[in-house]
Amino acid sequence: MCNGRHPSVNWNIGFDDELVPGTVGIHGKLLKRIEPFPTTTDLKAYSPDYVRGWTVERYQVDLREATTQGRQQMQLSMERCVQPRGAG
Numbered sequence: 001m002c003n004g005r006h007p008s009v010n011w012n013i014g015f016d017d018e019l020v021p022g023t024v025g026i027h028g029k030l031l032k033r034i035e036p037f038p039t040t041t042d043l044k045a046y047s048p049d050y051v052r053g054w055t056v057e058r059y060q061v062d063l064r065e066a067t068t069q070g071r072q073q074m075q076l077s078m079e080r081c082v083q084p085r086g087a088g
Contacts, residue, residue, distance in 0.1 A: 013078050020066040022059035
């Protein structure tokens with residue numbers, strides 16, 4: 001979300017559930033194509049039945065790395081919001 005009047009003042013940039021993939025086995029651009037993920041609506045409790053018969057993986061990105069990636073994603077989003085129109 002980006003709001004504002006001038007690049008240097010009155011900006012309100014909000015983030016709601018900035019997602020970071022827990023895998024390195026799927027290219028990030030492919031994951032972006034299936035967004036948005038329902039993170040606050042249509043949620044179901046986890047059940048092993050959901051993955052029965054499928055090959056699954058554990059998280060490959062630890063929490064510290066995921067935090068770093070999430071912060072970098074939000075920083076890029078903020079920079080895009082406040083970048084003057086027509087610039088770079």
